[in-house]
Amino acid sequence: MSMIAENISLHLSGFDLLRHIDLTVEAGKVTALVGPNGAGKSSLLKVLTGDLKPTCGRLLLNDRDLEQWPLTDRANLLAVLPQHTTLNFPFTASEVVELGCVSHLTGYTRDREITTSALDLVDASYLQKRLYTQMSGGEKQRVQLARVLAQIWSPSDLGQQFLVLDEPSSAFDLSHQQMILDIVRQFANRGVGVLMVLHDLNLAAKCADNLVVINGGAIEVQGAPEDVLTEQLIEKVFGVKSSITRHPVTQTPLVIT
Amino acid sequence: MRYLSALSLIRSLVLLLPLAVIVTLSVGTIEISFDQMIQSAIASVTGSETNSQIAVILWDIRLPRVVLALMVGAVLAVLGAVMQGLFRNALADPSLIGVSGGASVGAGLMIVLAGGWLVSPIAGLSLVALGAFLGGFITTLVVYRVATSNLGTSVTTMLLAGIAIGALAGAANSLLSYFSDNQMLRQISVWQMGSLSGANWLKVSIMSVICLCLIVQLPSQAKALNALLLGESEARYLGINVQCIKRKLIFLTALGVGVSVALAGMIGFVGLVVPHTIRLMIGPDHRWLLPASALAGAILMIIADCIARIAVLPAELPTGILTALIGAPFFVALLLRQRRDI
Numbered sequence: 001m002s003m004i005a006e007n008i009s010l011h012l013s014g015f016d017l018l019r020h021i022d023l024t025v026e027a028g029k030v031t032a033l034v035g036p037n038g039a040g041k042s043s044l045l046k047v048l049t050g051d052l053k054p055t056c057g058r059l060l061l062n063d064r065d066l067e068q069w070p071l072t073d074r075a076n077l078l079a080v081l082p083q084h085t086t087l088n089f090p091f092t093a094s095e096v097v098e099l100g101c102v103s104h105l106t107g108y109t110r111d112r113e114i115t116t117s118a119l120d121l122v123d124a125s126y127l128q129k130r131l132y133t134q135m136s137g138g139e140k141q142r143v144q145l146a147r148v149l150a151q152i153w154s155p156s157d158l159g160q161q162f163l164v165l166d167e168p169s170s171a172f173d174l175s176h177q178q179m180i181l182d183i184v185r186q187f188a189n190r191g192v193g194v195l196m197v198l199h200d201l202n203l204a205a206k207c208a209d210n211l212v213v214i215n216g217g218a219i220e221v222q223g224a225p226e227d228v229l230t231e232q233l234i235e236k237v238f239g240v241k242s243s244i245t246r247h248p249v250t251q252t253p254l255v256i257t
Numbered sequence: 258m259r260y261l262s263a264l265s266l267i268r269s270l271v272l273l274l275p276l277a278v279i280v281t282l283s284v285g286t287i288e289i290s291f292d293q294m295i296q297s298a299i300a301s302v303t304g305s306e307t308n309s310q311i312a313v314i315l316w317d318i319r320l321p322r323v324v325l326a327l328m329v330g331a332v333l334a335v336l337g338a339v340m341q342g343l344f345r346n347a348l349a350d351p352s353l354i355g356v357s358g359g360a361s362v363g364a365g366l367m368i369v370l371a372g373g374w375l376v377s378p379i380a381g382l383s384l385v386a387l388g389a390f391l392g393g394f395i396t397t398l399v400v401y402r403v404a405t406s407n408l409g410t411s412v413t414t415m416l417l418a419g420i421a422i423g424a425l426a427g428a429a430n431s432l433l434s435y436f437s438d439n440q441m442l443r444q445i446s447v448w449q450m451g452s453l454s455g456a457n458w459l460k461v462s463i464m465s466v467i468c469l470c471l472i473v474q475l476p477s478q479a480k481a482l483n484a485l486l487l488g489e490s491e492a493r494y495l496g497i498n499v500q501c502i503k504r505k506l507i508f509l510t511a512l513g514v515g516v517s518v519a520l521a522g523m524i525g526f527v528g529l530v531v532p533h534t535i536r537l538m539i540g541p542d543h544r545w546l547l548p549a550s551a552l553a554g555a556i557l558m559i560i561a562d563c564i565a566r567i568a569v570l571p572a573e574l575p576t577g578i579l580t581a582l583i584g585a586p587f588f589v590a591l592l593l594r595q596r597r598d599i
Contacts, residue, residue, distance in 0.1 A: 049490075049494065050493070051490050051493070071496045071498055072496035074496065075494060076496070079494065080490075080491075080494040082488075082491065085487055087486060087487055088345065088346075088347070089345075089347070089486045089541035090536075090540055090541060091483075091486070091540065091541055091542070095483075095540070096487075099483055099487060099495065100495065102481075102483075102484050102495045102496060103495060103496035151494075151495065
């Protein structure tokens, strides 16, 4: 069971945004998507999550066409955290996270439990009663993350669940960057397939089982981080000279520019 | 932090509403005491003879008017809350989708073109009301069509289209006023101020059908509206059928506001400020915001209409003026209080 994109192309207002993308997000694994600005990372996520219809190609979620899943069933299988969420209404953090439970049918008490645990997991329990509009950028991002985690908090009997995160750590400090890696791993260990866009190559190398480098709307290379990340590749894709060593503790590749 | 819990606000509004109804029933050119009201009610139920003048004033003049005010206020306020949620903009109101502008043109057209027929109402409803409803409803459909492509309905386009159509409607109105004689001009401007003076049981029945429609349809949309505040994509990820909900809510708004405007004329302010005020007090959760707005809108409208009736006895003021006169200072006070808290 997995989330599969087969030969996806996206042609929008005269531009080829994506070209022949084949990508499999396996359940229980962390897939990281990296690439320069404008490479098509967000477009690919939009196609994968059903926001944009691909010009050609096929999308499968647990062996069934993405389009054919009823919306609420899909919501119980696939949770998506967009890069920016503009919420201008003064919900409290708890209320925002509870919105993640809209598709659940397990009742109010269970929703409350999930909300509390999800906020706790992202280190935001202290925000429960605070108004979203008055939070800092990092706090907002953590609350949104909690909402998305709450959506797939309990396993679903419809199949494997997937978590898609678009630059989830962009507003986080060091400790919260580490926190998100731990959370992602924890969900993956539970069987959730994770796909996330990251800008920090070292962060991606540290957490990914499968590292996908996308450039100019096509996949440049994908595989284990230690195979994928080479000095030639970084020069070719990002145009930056670098040297690659091993992280002294985790032994994952470390890109130094 | 919030000032009030949603439940306690709704509880007080529920208590306040019947009080407002009873007080407004009793005041007017002829004062009717609570005792007389009870007696008259008992008499009309048992069919016994009683003071017929009081019975007529109470049951045929004041009660339909108060009930109509209640329903129009509730519908305008609740649909204002719906529009603000749908447009994710706390400053949206039903006029944004063109319904008020269109209604105003429809009514104006009827007054100018069919002036002679105005005195002979069809089944108790004037042609002006019919014109207003059709104008409002058709305009909203046009705005909706303009904003809908095969990718779905863009609320931003809808907002812009609404502004454009609103400007067009304004021009059409000016044109109509320019070509009308003094009598028509006065009719147009009085209609635009909004008034409940023509209330009768037929209008009440029409309005109750609309209310019933909204009571059946809206509560199940509250959660979806909450999710929509996050954004349309986000709502879709949460399993909400966004396009279906947009279509439904816009249709309900066009219908509800169209009928309200047709029966009561242009009543500004209620749809914009009531939900906004309630949101400042209890937060944006539509499960509470919608009923609380409906109750508050009903109360504001009842009080405004009562003052409109009694302020300049024996004449009467247009209700639309009063809703703004009462609501605006309250709203400003709330804004000042909020500014102080920040």
